[in-house]
């Protein structure tokens with residue numbers, strides 16, 4: 001079944017009592033036993049809840065995984081995943097990962113729970129050099145945030161397989177419809193469902209999907225033991241959001257293409273970062289491993305931070321806000337907003353300059369979005385012709 005068709009059926013078989021088309025919200029903490037030791041499949045909602053299960057089964061199926069857990073946030077998904085490993089495990093993490101991921105890795109490292117090396121994983125030879133005998137896992141985010149660098153998952157998976165280490169992919173920027181890390185060699189996939197999967201900026205949520213049965217068992221155990229599971233109403237909202245994911249992504253991507261081409265031709269723009277542009281260094285790999293280029297576009301303006309802030313102040317449709325993947329267009333300044341929690345040295349190493357702006361391109365009409373950017377860039381500094 002095509003994923004678009006599968007998504008329209010998400011959760012439909014949940015209500016065995018009245019056959020409701022939309023799954024009920026089982027807003028309950030516990031369940032009555034029929035007899036000592038006999039339940040109808042659920043005893044306590046931390047361990048399992050029918051609304052949450054409908055979402056988890058949908059996510060596992062979309063991803064081609066063995067199982068999934070829905071958690072309270074993307075960071076809860078990341079914390080739960082890191083807790084799968086024994087104390088002292090060494091991780092190799094993409095050097096330009098999500099700021100909150102870097103912060104949590106460093107927090108756990110300070111507490112002696114793990115060790116981490118941040119490496120530019122767009123260069124497979126850098127990964128080969130960073131692998132140590134005590135390395136347990138490699139943590140990849142592709143496309144990366146905010147520069148949309150592309151990491152070659154085939155090349156990374158070949159190295160992790162050879163070294164016998166776990167490959168974990170944060171697939172938040174693309175969703176299972178545009179990239180399937182498990183089929184490219186990943187063992188675990190992590191999401192902030194806050195972004196494209198829910199898509200309506202009204203839920204903070206996360207998920208972990210396991211490729212194989214043994215990892216799924218460990219993920220289920222750890223999620224239940226740690227208890228950061230998503231509530232029934234949030235799961236219901238995410239499930240509802242998921243049904244329109246194929247439609248939304250099509251519009252996000254068409255608009256992002258138009259925006260990237262518009263910005264690339266604008267004299268006030270110093271650089272554009274969008275994997276769909278043939279000039280993007282990761283374009284060929286993105287074409288091979290992704291089913292689309294997504295809806296995120298970053299760009300740098302001439303005139304430094306002041307010029308970037310001025311653009312941020314002048315847009316009307318692009319709302320100045322963090323987060324991404326919702327139906328509405330957003331603009332943000334990574335150096336002072338989404339990536340403010342990153343150490344300045346790490347930010348510099350990741351190439352996140354002060355003149356950089358990141359767009360989450362929404363599903364509005366293309367002409368309105370281009371007109372908004374044109375007006376916001378009207379007074380931006382343009383360098384004199386050489």
Ligand SMILES: *Cc1c(COP(=O)(O)O)cnc(C)c1O
Nearest residue numbers: 073074075098170172192194205
């Ligand atoms: C937002 C985000 C997270 C964190 O998710 P929350 O839902 O905000 O906790 C992790 N990874 C990536 C790539 C993100 O964009």
